[in-house]
Amino acid sequence: xxxxGKQQIAKGVILQDWGVTYDxxxxxxxxxxxxxxxxxxxxxxxxxxxxxxxPYEGNRSSEYPLPALESMRLTDIFAEGAKKIGLKxxxxxxxxxxxxxxxxxxxxxxxxxxxxxxxxxxxxxxxxSSPNACVIPALMQRSNFTVLTESAVLRANLAEDGKTATGxxxxxxxxxxxxxxxxxxxxxxxxxxxxxxxxxxKIGVPYNPVTKTGVVGRAYSFQTVSxxxxxxxxENLNQYIGAGALSSQVDDWNGxxxxxxxxxxxxxAGILVVxxxxxxxGNADALPPGSPRWGKEWKKAYTHAFQNTTFIFGQGxxxxxxxxxx
Ligand code: SF4
Numbered sequence: 001x002x003x004x005g006k007q008q009i010a011k012g013v014i015l016q017d018w019g020v021t022y023d024x025x026x027x028x029x030x031x032x033x034x035x036x037x038x039x040x041x042x043x044x045x046x047x048x049x050x051x052x053x054x055p056y057e058g059n060r061s062s063e064y065p066l067p068a069l070e071s072m073r074l075t076d077i078f079a080e081g082a083k084k085i086g087l088k089x090x091x092x093x094x095x096x097x098x099x100x101x102x103x104x105x106x107x108x109x110x111x112x113x114x115x116x117x118x119x120x121x122x123x124x125x126x127x128x129s130s131p132n133a134c135v136i137p138a139l140m141q142r143s144n145f146t147v148l149t150e151s152a153v154l155r156a157n158l159a160e161d162g163k164t165a166t167g168x169x170x171x172x173x174x175x176x177x178x179x180x181x182x183x184x185x186x187x188x189x190x191x192x193x194x195x196x197x198x199x200x201x202k203i204g205v206p207y208n209p210v211t212k213t214g215v216v217g218r219a220y221s222f223q224t225v226s227x228x229x230x231x232x233x234x235e236n237l238n239q240y241i242g243a244g245a246l247s248s249q250v251d252d253w254n255g256x257x258x259x260x261x262x263x264x265x266x267x268x269a270g271i272l273v274v275x276x277x278x279x280x281x282g283n284a285d286a287l288p289p290g291s292p293r294w295g296k297e298w299k300k301a302y303t304h305a306f307q308n309t310t311f312i313f314g315q316g317x318x319x320x321x322x323x324x325x326x
Pocket of ligand 1: 096097111112113114115116117118119122123124125126127128242243244
């Protein structure tokens with residue numbers, strides 16, 4: 001608003017400044033990346049722009065704990081093309097260990113084998129930065145740590161002051177209700193379930209879409225992803241190799257990285273390709289329009305498409321809008 005004036009903001013868009021700055025958060029991101037074994041290349045380190053990283057990123061205090069994942073043919077093609085037209089491509093930092101790694105909690109992660117399985121599923125190689133690979137093995141060593149599976153928290157219980165949590169009530173796998181006392185309760189059940197738990201626990205003021213008052217349940221936003229298929233004539237994309245987050249991206253049109261004067265909108269999108277490893281059956285819908293649908297000719301077209309068809313994506317800013325809520 002400071003840069004373009006009020007008229008640039010579409011009517012009904014819900015905006016609010018963050019209560020914390022990036023610089024305040026940076027040490028926590030840094031610690032998280034080291035625990036998660038993130039693989040990437042810094043683009044801005046201690047105030048200096050670093051070749052090969054994302055020049056638009058916020059200033060970092062240290063490099064990523066592991067080097068970026070290996071680039072594949074698809075990410076090479078994208079990066080070469082982007083550079084030719086003056087853009088600044090970079091390998092997207094990935095929550096996948098590019099090397100064998102021991103994180104600050106003493107947990108070992110295996111080097112990614114580029115099997116591509118993790119786009120939709122877990123990693124059997126302990127390379128993907130999910131809690132079961134990087135955090136839970138360390139917690140399991142503690143005598144006072146217990147994981148209860150097949151249980152569901154119903155609500156956080158509050159002290160008489162209504163401001164402090166005293167624990168949670170939950171159902172176990174036999175549908176028996178229990179109360180677990182706690183000094184600290186963390187709601188980390190993703191956006192929808194967090195809102196549900198806050199409402200059931202009577203924490204905060206529920207959002208009322210008619211009067212537009214209250215906070216809990218207000219301003220939902222998610223990813224805005226759009227994309228297009230790309231059909232090469234004669235490539236070898238070797239899509240049996242890949243990793244769920246193995247991507248090359250440009251941020252030249254993301255966020256406020258470009259001048260929006262007179263454009264009538266704010267925000268933007270990162271544009272990327274993902275060498276994610278094509279699933280043999282899942283990729284069968286990636287044939288060019290007009291391809292045969294059956295028989296020998298379909299098999300020929302499908303074999304060609306496996307090496308030649310891929311996708312380009314835009315992952316855009318998502319603003320909450322009042323019209324969608326009321
Ligand atoms: S590609 Fe994914 S599933 Fe395969 S080893 Fe790497 S992180 Fe694990």
